[in-house]
Amino acid sequence: MGTTQLETVPEPKYWHLKTVLSEALDQDFAVGEILPNERELAARFGVARATLRQALEQLELEGRLQRRRGVGTTVAPPRVGVAVGSSGQGWPGESVDGWELVDADGAEAALPSAAVLKLLGGAAVADQPVHTVRRTRVSHGQAVAAELLYVPAASVPGLSAIDGPAGAARGRAVLRELQRLALEGQDRSVELGSARADDAKELDRLPGAPVLVVTTRYFTAAGTAAVSVATYRADTCRLTFGDSGDVEITHEARVAS
Template identity: 55%
Template sequence: MGTTTGRTASRPGTSPAEPKYWQLRTALTDALDAEFSVGQVLPDERTLAARFGVARATLRQALDQLELEGRLQRRRGVGTTVAPPRVGVDVSPAGQTWPGAEDDPWTVTGLTAVGAPPAVARALDVPRGTPLSLVGRVLVAAGQPVAIERLYAPPGPRPAAGADEVLAALRDQPLEGQDRSVELGSADAEQSRGLDRLPGSPVLLVTTRYTAAGQVAAVSLATYRADTCRLTFALAGSAAAPVRVGHRP
């Protein structure tokens, strides 16, 4: 890991030169592949910056990029470690049913009565503040949480209904369809606690709307760790390999 990096100025009419942090990211990637194993802790920032001959600000940019790509993990009390391969998570509507189905890998963590926040109220076409059940769930892989979910649904059959009853009430309805959107975000304080990540860590935000009886019956806001998850989408009407979202094969 003793290679130094620099920036070559571009000449008129040529493509812009790579920024220094990107050159460093490439050098670090080569070093990770050649010298480090999964779970191994990297040297501290001062040592890395000195060995590569770069400013610590440039080093942090390169480390941020590698964390976004899933090559590195920053862990409280441990430091920066080499990440394991991403966990493949199927989020294709064709492969999904109502939350809480028999083969559902999610685990319920709690139930809260809430008023519909603005975005959820719009999705459900109900007034803001309408009473809803908020079911908290977590997805665990290799012994660590890789995703958390906030599932908004109508209250259960009884005022004191538990989370399982709320989910059962959803499953009693014929599921007509789902639509799902994915965007990149940064973990807020609540998400970072649930995922054991540092605030601001990259996450994948997946919003799912479940439709029954011609209307949206439930809304799921799921947050996946971008450093450990690879979301897959099955191609409709095709047995081909799923489309993969992520930087690592």
């Protein structure tokens, strides 16, 4: 990896350094190879470590680098194309979709955030118990997404007869009862976010790492029956869409799971 003179470059130093580093990744490094430490890289390019970190963070955001616990910063493989569904997709867990059930909380657990409650129907469900199902999406043997699925108790009234303690068995029961409903449709939004501590642990990332947050609402004739908040690794995932390709731009706050 060579050096370059950055003092005369009119654009921000970190942005030019990002370009130089990107070219070096293509020429001098293999996928999975560990980069030199920050001190060595900063000295090699004659920049402050803060400038170097900005460049590395941008390359991570673009999927060129991965920061791994106990390993360091490595060259990332090409992004994996992950389908996030189409207008014809069914209920969560209805078909083989790469998701693995992890756990579920009972309806007596704490209520979801205000943002999720708003998507579920606001005041209409504010005093209702809500089941929370946790799932992980795996692609090529790697966890690429962590999902929280929120299902109001009113959406699965038949669950009471088979209700059990929190865990995977409860999660399967919630999904099974949800699939008994007639799905009328769904809508979906995608936005950039930062990994929370629990998401980072699920996805083998560092807290604050860039992620893509996919929020899906599932509708029946009676209204919203469930809300999914799925956190995808932004460094490894390239989200693809089916026959529903509309893009809606809003300025609302990010849904917090």
